[in-house]
Amino acid sequence: MEMLSARQVKVLKAVVEEYIHSGEPVGSRTLARSSHFQLSPATLRNVMADLEDEGFLCQPHTSAGRIPTEQGFRFYVNNLTGLDSVSPAAKLHVRDRLEIVGGRLEEVLHDGVLTLAQLTPYVGVVSLPDFRQMIIRHIRFVRLHECRILAVVVSVSGAVQNVLFDSETSLTQDQLNRFSNYLNALLGELTLSGVKRKVLQEMANDKRGYDELFAQVLALSRSFFAKDPDQQSDVMLDGKLNLLEHPEFANVERMKGIFKAFEEKGSILKILDGALGGEQLRVIIGSESCCEEMRHCSLVTAGYGREDRILGRIGVIGPTRMDYSRIIPLVNYIADAMSQRLQS
Amino acid sequence: MEMLSARQVKVLKAVVEEYIHSGEPVGSRTLARSSHFQLSPATLRNVMADLEDEGFLCQPHTSAGRIPTEQGFRFYVNNLTGLDSVSPAAKLHVRDRLEIVGGRLEEVLHDGVLTLAQLTPYVGVVSLPDFRQMIIRHIRFVRLHECRILAVVVSVSGAVQNVLFDSETSLTQDQLNRFSNYLNALLGELTLSGVKRKVLQEMANDKRGYDELFAQVLALSRSFFAKDPDQQSDVMLDGKLNLLEHPEFANVERMKGIFKAFEEKGSILKILDGALGGEQLRVIIGSESCCEEMRHCSLVTAGYGREDRILGRIGVIGPTRMDYSRIIPLVNYIADAMSQRLQS
DNA sequence: GTTGGCACTCTTTGAGTTTGAGTGCTAGCG
DNA sequence: CGCTAGCACTCAAACTCAAAGAGTGCCAAC
Structure with missing residues (x-):
């Protein structure tokens, strides 16, 4: 992969953010107008063409704007600077709920996914620890x-x-x-x-x-x-219906595939805990999950647990077009809050 | 409601069965051809027009065939004679599974819905007894x-x-x-x-x-x-994905409504146990459930329990266009088998 | 009571056309 | 050399229009 110039990075970032926001392929004109580039559409076209050659962008068809490829999203996520901070309202929400809930592990976890499903338009997911x-x-x-x-x-x-x-x-x-x-x-x-x-x-x-x-x-x-209680670990999901709100899942076939993956939780579990490296935060984009049905989904998860031992992971599943800069800090925050709750 | 003539009943039955089979509005010609009436399409048209006046049939639009109304389905179900008998393969399936499963109530119930979801293209549902x-x-x-x-x-x-x-x-x-x-x-x-x-x-x-x-x-x-273990009773569902296979649920909006009803199980429970009259078999058609989201669904349920006490109900949820003559005996059979299993 | 015929209605389908967004390329400007 | 304006080109989506097909209602005749 070539090294990207500062300008290319800036353009890529703008394209990704615009696409996350609108869900439509973004063209050179919109980019020139909406963004604070001092460049003409023609110039942006050149830059975007280069980015396409490098594999960061692609076109659904010739006369459409560009959308980020997985590689594009990956670059965007890896080079994310200036993450949003978690909104005070959200913090309050998380804390409040955790106050109420009893101390049983399952309750805390269930509360976590519920909160995620409420605070985001995505599916909350958590892997239960291997008993x-x-x-x-x-x-x-x-x-x-x-x-x-x-x-x-x-x-x-x-x-x-x-x-x-x-x-x-x-x-x-x-x-x-x-x-x-x-x-x-x-x-x-x-x-x-x-x-x-x-x-x-x-x-x-x-x-x-x-x-x-x-x-x-x-x-x-x-x-x-x-x-042998061989049910080992398990996953909890909440907010599946949230996904139905996203235009990319209006397609019934695609929806069916994803819901099928949700139903047999094993595959989700494998994605979550697979290669349990134990990084605190993990972002899995599209086909990186190696799960055919989840090709159009991304996962943002963080480990929770006691002290240094990660017990499981909690996070969200949403379209690849996910609002990463808001979700990543939120998932981190909730994982931390849960870990603290489990500590006590 | 007027009394229906023998011929009207026969035509209504034929229309319902044809519609259940094909899912398309049925016209006078198809009816004359497929069925063993010795009547011309024109005559059937007259009969069907009468049935429409009585409220048993309706037309999606003027130049389409007729489909049964809820009232039509209701009449069909109430006057169902010659139910299919449960296929030996299905019986074996049910018995086999029940053999394997442990004796815990939840396991037996879960097994029941699973079996229903496997043997039918609908959603298996069971209400857990009020603890x-x-x-x-x-x-x-x-x-x-x-x-x-x-x-x-x-x-x-x-x-x-x-x-x-x-x-x-x-x-x-x-x-x-x-x-x-x-x-x-x-x-x-x-x-x-x-x-x-x-x-x-x-x-x-x-x-x-x-x-x-x-x-x-x-x-x-x-x-x-x-x-106070106030979780009282609860419902289990299985095979939700089955519904996605039916053309009447290809509509995303409708699907969303139904899945929403599934998610908040309270409404399903209310439909199942509501007016716990305790009839052995119960068929709820469309809006009879009084649940807006379930307007296009029917439920066929049977009570299970020990001896004379009904503990809960088990059955299926599917489109109003459901294969009642096959489903009703099957649901009955499974409820019986489960009751026996719980007895032992 | 039943049937054949006919006019009518309405959806579905497909072809053709237009529109608009967007691109690639090239020549020219600073 | 980088940037830009302009132009020709492409393609999907939207629209129109006509024809086909399924089905009905009604009427006159058997």
Whole structure:
């Protein structure tokens, strides 16, 4: 890729912003008029032709204006200077909502996507942490029926997960209570997979096999872990309807594709957490998501979590023609606010 | 409404079925050709004109064929004879899926809507039972943090509900276990609201105030019931995308309205459970739902539950032009199968 | 009561035309 | 050498117009 001249950069930026604003291909005349260039349309045409050669712009058809290519958007986003700051009203909105909501992880996350869907014309999205990697506060067993047992697993961040499984022998609730106590005493700062590993390890070298209670706890744990809460992580979406307001999605076919991608959340999850490098902010533009249906969408996401550990990502999905300079700071702000909320 | 002659009924039925099949307004010629009437188009025109006067048919514009009005569909549905029987393949599908799925209420219901969404080109819908009216098997309390407590409520039909609340005093898990045991011993065949009523009653006439443990259980229960799991009932939907395949929803505006109704599930719930008369089968056609957005949709639902008590309704949402004679038996079949599954 | 015929209505389709926005190119200016 | 004005060209969108096709209503005849 060639180095762009200062003027080219300025023109590209103007084209992108005008296009984000209007949604129409932008021509040399509009650009000359609306913008504060002291250049004639003819000159701008030359510059734009160069930018097209370099792959930053393209034309839907010969007699139309230019629209940015993905590469154009990418350049624009990478060289974004002077981001908008989050409006005080939005800040208030975010804070207010977070005040009200209870401390359970799911509630906080749900509140986050809801807020994003309200403050932007896009879809709010958040990936739930992989439960197996969360640090467990405790596990309780509830006897449902004969051997049928419900395990209630609570993480330190307040996520609650129910896991249904069968034990090998019928146990009373009293026994289960004792087992719970015993097991909880064992868990230090462990993740669910950590506990699993520890339990399996202990079983392998049964040097403590003489301890009756311990053996029983292990047996139960094995049944429990066999079930493996393999729903792993998940995503929440909100504001899908927002997308319908955008002219680029008036096309029913395109809409169908996107909604299909939303329905099977796996693909969204893959995009969100794929290559979990853990950068704080991430912008995925169009086909960069490697998801055919999401070709016309962009994602702006930020990691949330406790201290240095990123638990998941929250952000928005919208058309590639997204108001990046407003959205990026907003997503960052909400991710920060949520992280703080989870800290407490 | 005038009495219809046998011939009028036959023509109306033919028009409805042809329209359900093709989606196009049906004209006198097609009707004369496709159907096994021994009548000329001209005669059929006369009959159809009469049916239009009576309000059973209408014309989109003068030079088009006729389409059934809601009244026409209503008559058709009410006088449906010779319903299709459920195909063996569909029966197998339903049974197979129900075999696999676990016994938890939510799982069974979710499986039901999923199956409907797969077997029909419509949206599967089910209303979850009002939790407050379900008979409780037991309640467990789990200490999350200081006064913060998680109640796990399990119904006899296997529904599990988590309720988060704060107790007035800090309690240990051991205390909570004892309280759980005590409370569970109390619950007979009671619903959650029944338990609530009983607890409040006992508190009022505190003739047993001397019993320390009992007093504490009551105090905790009060905190718990203050929280009141007021999410009450809820609906699950599946297969929303199916609707996009129907030509009548190619219109983006109309689609938007329907999806909006889906998003705020309250309105769907109201349609489903509204006037919970408890008929086994119910067909709601177009504006009969009294929901503006659902004007172009029909619902076919059947009640499911245990023995004589209807817990909720399951069925499909589709265009008014729905294949009623196939859908009605299918919905009935699935509701029955689910009820049986819940029985066991 | 039923039917054939006919005039009429209205949508749909496609071809042809116009309009307008926008481009590329070139010659000329400072 | 960079910038600009002008001009020819392109193409999509909008519009008009006519023809085709589906269907109706009505009337007279069987």
